[in-house]
Amino acid sequence: MKLYDSKMAPNPRRVRIFLAEKGIQVPDDQVDLAKAQNRSPEFLKINPMGGVPVLQMDDGTNLAESVAICRYFEETHPEPRLMGIDARDKAVVEMWQRRMELNLFSTVTGCFRNTSEFFKGRIPQVPEYGEVCRQAAEKAFGMVDGFLADRKFIAGERYTIADITALVAVDFAKLIKLRVSPEQKNLARWHEAVSSRPSAKA
């Protein structure tokens, strides 16, 4: 088993934090995104979508998509539960994980992809759309601050995969110069709490 990883990109960090919370160690192989190694013919055989992370399993299966990799480890190493406990709870955690992904993570990364020097020439950038994403990301910061007014973590009283997605998004937002504002006291309190967990270093 091997994890195709990149320290540069936000998605692989989601999986690294998830693994750290579970206390699982998986050998890694760093893919050099700056050199477009993820777009090489060799890597496209591993993941035709060209993304990292990818978990290469012992039977040769190449499992791509961060949340799918997390799902595998949630099933094989259930404790601590990061994707919910019973039917209702699993669904509620999935709702919050998706809300964090669609409204926060995707808007932050959408802004970065469409406005950064890094992606210039790599994808068709539309800076005007990047600005739409930036405004949506700013709004999402405010919404998440509101959601956190009455609970400890994103999906309730327990740390879950929804916190991981949100943490990685908030940290990555520095690259689009978006930070937690002093008035966002709930978001700031939560960010300090999740950042102080050892897994945040992953």
Next chain:
Amino acid sequence: MKLYDSKMAPNPRRVRIFLAEKGIQVPDDQVDLAKAQNRSPEFLKINPMGGVPVLQMDDGTNLAESVAICRYFEETHPEPRLMGIDARDKAVVEMWQRRMELNLFSTVTGCFRNTSEFFKGRIPQVPEYGEVCRQAAEKAFGMVDGFLADRKFIAGERYTIADITALVAVDFAKLIKLRVSPEQKNLARWHEAVSSRPSAKA
């Protein structure tokens, strides 16, 4: 239990097909998106993100996000399995579901959102980004055609939630005037097969 639904939008159809495959009936409440009922203060109390579908559970929980609603019914009504069987299979199905969502569904709906009359004045549209989405959607049609060369369904030999996401995306693509081309024989064969299931009428 009640499903806030809309016959107009693609996401609720994913849940309706999923329920039809499981043989589950849930009373529905139609939300009028044309009249922006989903943006009314009453509806935003049910789902602050303003999206449909939402499953209102008997304990009062409002469960939003299509895939989270599917997850709930997969847990409570396991047969037929639409989200995988064992750990590896669940992860592989989730990978394909997400690939269909990120590369096909999101590009089709991203084009529609940024170019349609319907969304004019409702969201900040960026037509240039809509065209980027259209090209990505066209490319995704070709990729899915390739993936289907060696298997019956998107995630392998069994019908899964990945087929549902892909079917809804391909059907919704008519609204951006994108259709399966005659050369895409695998995609056409698959589309005919999944469209002929009774659930496709949902």
